[in-house]
Amino acid sequence: MRQLSRALRVNCLPSLRKPFFNAPPWLVYPTKSFSTTPAHHRYQVPKRKKDVPMSKDMTTLKGKPFDRASLESLMRRRMFYTPAFDIYGGVSGLYDYGPPGCALTNNIVDLWRKHFVLKENMLEVDCTMLTPYEVLKTSGHVDKFADWMCKDPKTGEIFRADHLVEEVLESRLKGNKEARGEKVEVEEEDAKKKKKKVKNITAIKLDDVVVTEYEEILAKIDNYNGEELGLLMKKYDIRNPANNSELLPPVAFNLMFQTSIGPSSNLPGYLRPETAQGQFLNFAKLLEFNQQQMPFASASIGKSFRNEISPRAGLLRVREFLMAEIEHFVDPEGGKKHAHFDEIKDVELELLNREVQLAGKTHVATTKIGDAVASGLVDNETLGYFLARVQLFLLKIGVDPKKIRFRQHMANEMAHYATDCWDAELLTSYGWIECVGCADRSAYDLTVHQKKTGAPLVVREPRKEPLKVEEWQCDIEKKKFGPKFKKDGKTVEAAIEALSQDLREKLSLELEKEGKIVIDVPGVGDGKVEVPKELITIEKRTRVENVREYTPNVIEPSFGIGRIVYALCEQSYWTREQDEARGVLSFPPTVAPxxxxxxxxxxxxxxxxxxxxxxxxxxxxxxxxxxxxxxxxxxxxxxxxxxxxxxxxxxxxxxxxxxxxxxxxxxxxxxxxxxxxxxxxxxxxxxxxxxxxxxxxxxxxxxxxxxxxx
Amino acid sequence: MRQLSRALRVNCLPSLRKPFFNAPPWLVYPTKSFSTTPAHHRYQVPKRKKDVPMSKDMTTLKGKPFDRASLESLMRRRMFYTPAFDIYGGVSGLYDYGPPGCALTNNIVDLWRKHFVLKENMLEVDCTMLTPYEVLKTSGHVDKFADWMCKDPKTGEIFRADHLVEEVLESRLKGNKEARGEKVEVEEEDAKKKKKKVKNITAIKLDDVVVTEYEEILAKIDNYNGEELGLLMKKYDIRNPANNSELLPPVAFNLMFQTSIGPSSNLPGYLRPETAQGQFLNFAKLLEFNQQQMPFASASIGKSFRNEISPRAGLLRVREFLMAEIEHFVDPEGGKKHAHFDEIKDVELELLNREVQLAGKTHVATTKIGDAVASGLVDNETLGYFLARVQLFLLKIGVDPKKIRFRQHMANEMAHYATDCWDAELLTSYGWIECVGCADRSAYDLTVHQKKTGAPLVVREPRKEPLKVEEWQCDIEKKKFGPKFKKDGKTVEAAIEALSQDLREKLSLELEKEGKIVIDVPGVGDGKVEVPKELITIEKRTRVENVREYTPNVIEPSFGIGRIVYALCEQSYWTREQDEARGVLSFPPTVAPxxxxxxxxxxxxxxxxxxxxxxxxxxxxxxxxxxxxxxxxxxxxxxxxxxxxxxxxxxxxxxxxxxxxxxxxxxxxxxxxxxxxxxxxxxxxxxxxxxxxxxxxxxxxxxxxxxxxx
Known part of the structure; x- marks a missing residue:
């Protein structure tokens, strides 16, 4: 799953955020705060929105109330999953799959491979999880793949800052309701947990203004960066709920597991946070394997890792998880058409678009994917093709058609380079859960890795008609160049190569007039170098390009298999009429363990x-x-x-x-x-x-x- | 693969080693050296033995000479595999599988699952790779899963000690041959590599005695621990070949990748070195899932990790690799029979037994597995059953029947708790490669984890006939016990519980005679506690046991899938008669990509x-x-x-x-x-x-x- 869309997005300006979040007047946006690491929110369990029923209002396949606790008890009793290292006390965020969970997952992966890899002739690869520092530095993960945490200096306890603010404000709102004698609507289970954690639920009445502020903050809790969270904690006096002590300001905590490769500890590395980078790095070889034909897709199924600060929500937020990712490489020119778009153009999807969300609504529109692409709502055919294919896959494994929707990312939720992004969300008792992310990532990844390594991660194809380009060209008299500039020859030459077209035109006049030109060459002499006309010619000529070279764009459907497995279990669960205690999991025979x-x-x-x-x-x-x-x-x-x-x-x-x-x-x-x-x-x-x-x-x-x- | 058999073996005494390795007189065995970490040798690329043809003598399916270089070139050109992070310069020991390598692996894994898991109703589980320190401390990996490395204090370069000794002595022996004008038989490719690494191949004649010593050391290079390697390096003046500087003494380097789990760095963890531990930890739940029925097997397919000091030999020694492991849990009583042994008893295997190896030979005997178990050569039916099933699997995926053998581990090569161990080895141009290890690990793993955690990793089954046990029982007058011993009550009670049968008998006489007993209770008073007869009764009684409780033994077939894939490629490769350059990989259709x-x-x-x-x-x-x-x-x-x-x-x-x-x-x-x-x-x-x-x-x-x- 492209977990990075938020983490790597361009740091959004306050004005851009405004329509999405009306900042309370006290919240200052210092310029500096936007240059620090934005919080990481991918794979986040969404907050419960107004349209999402509480767990007790959720209904099963048979229209009866859904009871999460009894499903979870069933899943543990029947060893669908079990906390890893249970006899050693367990480690939060790590789970083992027992025989039925493992078979269910294998069957879903098998269907995935048939539905995507076999059907579409994708090039499946299996890349290593150990990844050296340099690769993830280039991709942006080292700097930006982080959450905000704050520490209690007295006890050493660590809190995830956004979670803490959320819990404290929620408990204060509940205290306010209690004080006003209103009914406090909480799920029993949640209440138990919270009471244990947040001990200061006390019935204290709040001003109406404060209530509104709290509600606004909670509605957009995912949007704050560390500095903003720190300001919120100061302003609202948010402390360690256990001992009321003040916390240190939020600091960024990188979510990658770090290790070092080899005996000398001089090659730092990480466990990959996604499978995508391995596919990008192999692009040139994959293109060669595909006999230079575009478009094509690679695919990868494997584990990725994320060192969550404090994992919650069972199988939905874990530290080690199975992903299946597709990187579909496509020519950015020509509208990103898809050859088989016609086959799926009439598939109807429930689309929750950006405008509806901007208006604070969650109304979905049933739309044929053909119409959604035609109207420009979904950016292009290839992205639309995958949205439809993702839905067909989810239905095939048994997902309830009434419990799928596709939510478009907000402009400020996407990476700055992304063109469009839609999440396939499945409805569970935790709310709508992002299970498949489908992003158009443009040429970002291939470009940064090419820039860093010099490897040509590009497509070169013969032009049907040669392209004629009028341009100013500089020719150097190599024989005279060496003797004149000696060791600086290469540097001066590179500086000439790098001259812009505008500058070349200007310099050609200078050369004619003065018999020499003066150019900036940092690091050579005083940074100015004179080149006499014996050494250089500048002329406007027509260059004929027979080969077109371009960096492909990437459309990335990215599946969180563990989340899909869990959502499927919730959606397949019901109990016999006669007896509430008799649970049934109605998996389709194809995926049944x-x-x-x-x-x-x-x-x-x-x-x-x-x-x-x-x-x-x-x-x-x-x-x-x-x-x-x-x-x-x-x-x-x-x-x-x-x-x-x-x-x-x-x-x-x-x-x-x-x-x-x-x-x-x-x-x-x-x-x-x-x-x-x-x-x-x-x-x-x-x-x-x-x-x-x-x-x-x-x-x-x-x-x-x-x-x-x- | 049970990589630990050597690492965790009981530290073998010099006398036991003797028949296997005649130690040269200079090599002293200080007692201390045997209490340090023994070297780790699992997954080792075996040394070329006299019976193993050199790569240039290997023949293909069609009886023509096998050329490793052209196969490797084919495999890279066709993207069976590729060095990981190639455009970043690569990281040794890490490889990505491209489309054909990935499909070949998937097909082999799929067949494996059908052949073992489906056919035998095994309980497949998928456990996390991240593993907390405590688990691997208990299993022995933290202390013993190590290789010996030595550092050049001047350059910081690090060498794997056994590899270095081997390379230097081999090059000296070659120099000696050159000096004596003998033909030096090396493979070209090897020679190139070695020349680069070991620069001091100079034609120097050695004494005959020295030549014999060198040859003896090389024959058993896998058997030295760190201290012994250090002594060898001193005695033979083995230095950094590049700059001739003296190296620091060998130190143990743990082969596990370390990381820390969670934000506070207080939970150290490792990437698992094998999939087995997750299966052992889940034993009680798996038994419950299997409705308390024995025997049963669990199975797991997944990546494991090993931080090799300096990986060589391409796909055969890598830092991240796919394993498929079976843990078959069996009652230790009743001879470890297998219900389906009859079905495979006539399968013929090429067995290289312990005695033949002790005699310094490598002669294999074609033996029906039924006979091998009957004669006691293979320890029991269950182990024999798996050896035959492993061979059937290997043949099914296309391994050449002439290039499989089963090699029994030497007594000092096995873990001290292991009963018997056989490796399925496949012949490649690197020699015979261990691809599947089949060990009877007795009750070791379940016992240590139970001891550490207190979790009952046992089977409890009703006895057909109740067992009557005559024993001395101690009854305590609890009411008087508390008031007398106060806070020490529990400790004294525990000390009484722990008394041996012999001691109880003796104490019963003492009690009768003296009207009191005196027992050792460390930490209470002066360590001696007097218990008067009012507080205790000691009597011989008959106890009836209706339930039998036992810790199952484990038979573990453990597959290195990457090695099998590589060996299969070598064994399937040939070139067309007409044209040497036209390579063919004759995979069976079932596994073909x-x-x-x-x-x-x-x-x-x-x-x-x-x-x-x-x-x-x-x-x-x-x-x-x-x-x-x-x-x-x-x-x-x-x-x-x-x-x-x-x-x-x-x-x-x-x-x-x-x-x-x-x-x-x-x-x-x-x-x-x-x-x-x-x-x-x-x-x-x-x-x-x-x-x-x-x-x-x-x-x-x-x-x-x-x-x-x-």
Whole structure:
């Protein structure tokens, strides 16, 4: 995910921010503050906006209230994930994926690879995570990839400045409500956490003016830099909530994990914060591999790292995470058309555009991507193509179509070089979560790396018609040049090469008139060098360019796989009508961790050969299954697998031993059919490969109602 | 890969080493030296043994000489891999995989997952790479996972001590040969490198005794610890070859990349050196997930890191690498049987056993794994099962059956807790390379983590027959105990709990005789505590144990995927008879990066719809293809794809436009057949999925010889 769009954006001027954020009068914008590191906000869990329901108002697939705590309990109990190093007390922001979480992730990655890499012939690469300092210095991460933290000088405790300001102001607003006798609307869970952290929730009434100020600050808490946060803390007397002691002013904390490569500690390095840089550095080789043909895309799937100051929000803000990133390289001329745009132009997206957000609204408009590009709302076809393809991918893995939207970045939220940027956001109980960022990054990255290294990260293509350029050219008499300038020859020559066209024109007149020219050559003599006309000719000529050289622009769709996995779990979760405690995860069969559960009625020896026969048959057709021959009741065993999201179940009962038929159960409806091995295998294969649905199978095979599996 | 077997092995006594290495008389073994960190040698590129052909004697699949330089040139040219950060000058030991290398790796990992995880219902997990200090301190990596390095105090240059000693002695032996007028047998390439590094190759004659000493040292260069290497350097006056200055004594350099987690730098951490620890830490949860059933295996695929002092040997010794590790947990009682051992008992392996190596030989014996386990050569069925399954996997991905062997670890090469250990080695031009380590690690890891954290990393299972244990039990009068000992009560109680059975028996007599006992309780009073008989009863009783509690043993097959990929490339490489320069990589279709190349005869517009038709058809049946519509000749385009290892090619020619038929070409034989779309698609699908071979297709479809594709 292009986490940098904010971190690397041009430092926005106060006037530009105004429409987005009405600064309270006390908040001075000293010029200096804008030259310090702006806060880093990528991958941020968005604040709850007015349009986002609270967790308790969220509804499941079946329209019932969503309960985050019971989903989280299920996910831990069934080992979708687990805090890493749990037996050592854990490390915040680090999680391990257990078998179902790992299989779910692998299946999503596999579909991603088919949907993007295979379908579009992308060039997948696998670059190292260890990255030397120089690379990330050039990309801007060393200087700008930071959050603001402040320290309690007494206890050594460290706070993320924006989080602290937010928590304290929120708790004061709640105290104000309590003092005024209003109902304080907080989620229980949140309240518990906050009470523990922010001990000074006391019912104190605030002035109306102060309430408005607080609300304005909270609405735009993501927009302050360190100096501004420091001013807020001074002005509103924000201290360490635990001991009321004053904190040191916010300082920038770089979010990259640092290490050193090799034994002598003289090669500092970092763990990459994104997979993109490796792709940019390999651009020239990838173009060569693609036989110089443009456009093309590279892709990379791998872990990235971010040393969050104080990770919260479970799987949504972690220190080590899986990304899948595409860098689509395109000619900046010709409107960035896409050859297959026609195939997706009628795909409808829910777009939350910049203007709506500027007006403080969150109204989305259902728009065909073709229309959005035609009207200029989405900058170009290639960007639009990827927005549509991202949505198709998300739907394929089972995301709820009512819970996707594409939010356009505000002008001051994007990197200064970015042309347009849209986030695919998924609705969860934490609010709308940025899961895929789609940015048009222009030629920024290739340009900075080329400038730093001198490597030609450009495309050179023959022009159909040669380009004629009229220009002033300087020719040097090399033979006389050396003897005259000696060791300074090269420097003087470079200075002449660097002369602008305007200056050359002026100098050509000077040369004619004076018989010599005087140019600035810093570092040689007194910085002025005289070149007599014997040594130089300046003439206007026509140059013919047969080759066009350009730096491609990059369209970057960047996926936070862990976030998508978590959002998918929330959106797939519901509980059975009869029993709130019986959770179900309705993953589509393609991404479900296990496809089939095989359940012998009991541990009776007669069932064993059938278990093996079924397992082998499924393995043969490449479908993952698991056997549950534990002593628990059939109902309990199916419940367990509903929680694991296993879409199908086969029961082996005494009837099976008699006539070699089995029952097949559908997770979502709990309906069952009964048939022989081949029919069962065919139905499973059809459902898992997406060729048919349960309703097709249920219409085709005899229904079975003999046995209670609830 | 269990890199620790050497690093963590019990410090072997001189006498144990003797048969393996006849120490020269000057080499004193001070007791102290064996308590320092032993050198780390896992993942080591083995020295060339007498039985291993030199690179120039290696032969390709077709029996022609193997040329490493041309393979490496091919692999870089076709972007199988590329030095990471190349445009920034690169960082040694870090490589990126380009599109074909990445696809090859992904296909091998995919097959691995099917062959092991799916087939055996393993519990795949994905644990974090960032690992806190405490975990790796407990596992032994912080203290022992190190190599020896020495520094030139003048220049700051750092050398890996064993490599330096080796290089200097080898160059002296060469100088000696030159001085004696013998032929110096070195590979050109090696010679070039060495000359650059070790400048003092001078023709100096050595005494015969010295030559023998040097040869003995070189034979066992992997076996010295730091102090021993220091003594060797002193005794033989080994200095910095570049400037002849004396070096500081070897110091241990820990091979883990260090970082710190969180903002306050108070949580030191490392990048994991293996994936195993995450699996061990999750043992209790995995057992729970597996519904308490034993045995079971977990598995993990992911990157690990090793900060090599000076990486050499290309892709074989890198600082960041992909591992696939299995931890199979098994009951230590009952001989570690395996339920499916029968299925593989007749698989034949080339075994290089410990005794043969002790005798200084490298003769392998072709042995059925069933026999090897029956004779006790391979310690147990479970270990034997995995050796056979590892070989089946390697053959499936295309490894040459003549270039695999299994080498047993020497007693002093294994960790002290390991029962048996075998490496699957693949023959390459670097010699026999350890690619898969298979170790029986006993209960070591679970035990140390349990001891450190108190977490019960054990299996508890009901005993079929209750176990009756006769034992001396101590009962305490708790009510009187508190008042008497006050704050020391707990300590005294713990001391009583800890009494051995023998001591309890003795104390019971004392109690009877004296009416009190005196026990040692360090830290309480003067360390002796008197307990009167009113407070304690000691009796012999029978305890009935209904539950058996044990720490499982671990069998660990550990795969270095990058090494397997490289060895497979060497073993799959050959050149066409007609033309040495035309390289071919004969990967099996299952693992080949791209399955089909689509080649229109020219860029003629008539061909375009056919290209799209073929691409779509192949995508439909899930087969990766690439189109090459560049202007190069058909022959050149096929050559390029031979180098990429693409097994099949389809040509679209003018005949195609007329009758909708295409030619299908086999990479290895360059034979072609001609048929319609459906027949071609069926043939491709059959070959790629392993259902048929080219010979079947060639027998079925009409041969095509019209067009020159050489």
């Amino acid at each position: 296990t496809k089939v559960l095989i359940v012998p009625l009991s541990s009776h020896a007669d069932f064993k050969p059938f278990v093996r026969q079924l397992s082998n048959k499924l393995q043969e057709i490449g479908i993952s299954s698991r056997v549950d021959d534990s002593g628990a009741s059939i109902g309990k065993r199916y419940s367990r697998n509903d929680e694991l999201g296993t879409p199908l179940g086969i029961t082996i009962d005494f009837q099976s031993v008699k006539d070699n038929t089995f029952t097949l159960r559908d997770r979502d409806s709990t309906e069952q059919v009964r048939a022989g091995l081949d029919d069962i295998a065919k139905a499973i294969s059809g459902i898992v490969n997406g060729a048919e649905r349960w309703s097709d199978v249920a219409a085709r095979l005899p229904k079975f109602e003999g046995q209670e599996v609830e | 791209t399955k089909v190349l689509i080649v229109p005869l020219s860029s003629h517009a008539d061909f375009k719809p056919f290209v799209r038709q073929l691409s779509n058809k192949l995508q439909e049946i899930g087969i990766s293809s690439r189109v090459d519509d560049s202007g190069a000749s058909i022959g050149k385009r096929y050559s390029r794809n031979d180098e990429l290892g693409t097994p099949l090619g389809i040509t679209i020619d003018f005949q195609s436009v007329k009758d909708n038929t295409f030619t299908l070409r086999d990479r290895d034989s360059t034979e072609q057949v001609r048929a319609g779309l459906d027949d071609i698609a069926k043939a491709i699908s059959g070959i790629v999925n392993g259902a048929e071979r080219w010979s079947d297709v060639a027998a079925r479809l009409p041969k095509f010889e019209g067009q020159e594709v050489e």
